[in-house]
Amino acid sequence: MSGTLHHRHPGDGWVQCGDHQHWGLHGAAGLFLVRRAPPAPGGRPGRVTEVVLQHRATWSHHGGTWGIPGGAVAPGETPTQGALRExxxxxxxxxxxxxxxxxxxLDHGVWTYTTVLAETLEGRRxxxxxxxxxxxxxxWVPVDDVAGLDLHPAFAASLPxxxxLLDDQR
Ligand SMILES: [Zn+2]
Structure with missing residues (x-):
């Protein structure tokens, strides 16, 4: 999530959503980057072995938890472009x-959060x-260690x- 202390972009700001607020005037997006084991014989993609997680600064929203890099989508930007930029x-x-x-x-009507799922080329780290x-x-965090971390609640809720979705790619 982009904070107010630095690197401000068009699109930064809070949106009121019922009784709560979200970051990102045009929604927000994050990148869930994974790597896979080598393909199985026959070419079926390997299982996800590691994922990239961000240990969030303590001053940020849900500070100190682990999530994925991301932030507000800028005007004219697709969520995928925003997630890759962030x-x-x-x-x-x-x-x-x-x-x-x-x-x-994740659609809240006035605001959306798009998780962009990506993998490294040829399983590279x-x-x-x-x-x-x-x-x-x-x-990079081994996939089996993710559940043991103090995860950002929204990320934890969407993780399964x-x-x-990643398993469906196989
Ligand atoms: Zn909402």
Whole structure:
């Protein structure tokens, strides 16, 4: 999520949604980047082995929890473009090093959050790192370790469905 302390973009701002607020005048988007084991004989894609998670800065919303890099979508930008831009800014992800495979939209009517699911090319462990103050750390996390982390509640709620979507790619 883009904060107010730095790198402001068009599209930054709060949207009132019933009794609560969301970040992103044009919605928000995040990148869920995974890598897979080598394909099985016959070419079936391998299982997801690791995912990129962001340990969120303590001052941010739900600070100290783990989630995915992302933020407000800018005007004229698709959610996928926004997620890739934010992942480049926050996590050093080179957009040329990943392949987008699916999107999942959480629709609140006046506001949407799009999780862009992507995988690295040929299962590579691409370089990622915390590249702005919104993160304490960004790293590859073994998929079996994810549930043991203190996850951002919205990410935790969507995670089972996201993993199902990735499994459907196989
Ligand atoms: Zn809402």
């Amino acid at each position: 992942a480049a800014e926050e996590a050093g992800v080179d957009p040329a090093s990943v392949r987008v495979v699916a999107e999942h939209v 691409t370089h990622v790192s915390a590249t702005d103050p919104e993160s304490i750390e960004v790293r 469905h996201l993993m199902t």
